[in-house]
Amino acid sequence: MTTPVDAVSASGVSPLAALSFETGPDAPAAPASAGAFATSLTSAVENLQQLQSTSNELAVQAVTGDLQDIHQAMIASTRASVTLDLVVAVRDRSVSAFNEIMRMQA
Numbered sequence: 001m002t003t004p005v006d007a008v009s010a011s012g013v014s015p016l017a018a019l020s021f022e023t024g025p026d027a028p029a030a031p032a033s034a035g036a037f038a039t040s041l042t043s044a045v046e047n048l049q050q051l052q053s054t055s056n057e058l059a060v061q062a063v064t065g066d067l068q069d070i071h072q073a074m075i076a077s078t079r080a081s082v083t084l085d086l087v088v089a090v091r092d093r094s095v096s097a098f099n100e101i102m103r104m105q106a
Contacts, residue, residue, distance in 0.1 A: 044090075048083050055080040 055076040061067035 041090075044087060048080070048087050051076070051080040051083050 055073070058067060058073040058076045062070055062073040067073060
């Protein structure tokens with residue numbers, strides 16, 4: 001019998017909060033502050049750096065023959081790659097939104 005695979009948890013990722021139009025008219029809408037976005041973005045980049053360093057350490061261990069299970073290195077490498085793709089996509093969307101705001105007339 002094989003053991004089931006545990007779900008991959010995304011560290012540093014919190015569940016989405018309900019949007020203001022989804023909560024109904026009786027619920028107060030809390031505006032998101034720029035500080036919260038900056039904190040989230042900073043923690044995401046720090047998480048990416050940690051994932052990349054773990055991936056690099058496991059890759060070195062795999063090359064030197066110190067790693068017993070090559071799957072650990074592959075999983076760490078894939079996690080770092082997917083997280084990098086996500087951070088790049090968020091950056092691209094943020095730059096696009098900023099450029100669109102700058103094109104708006106006052």
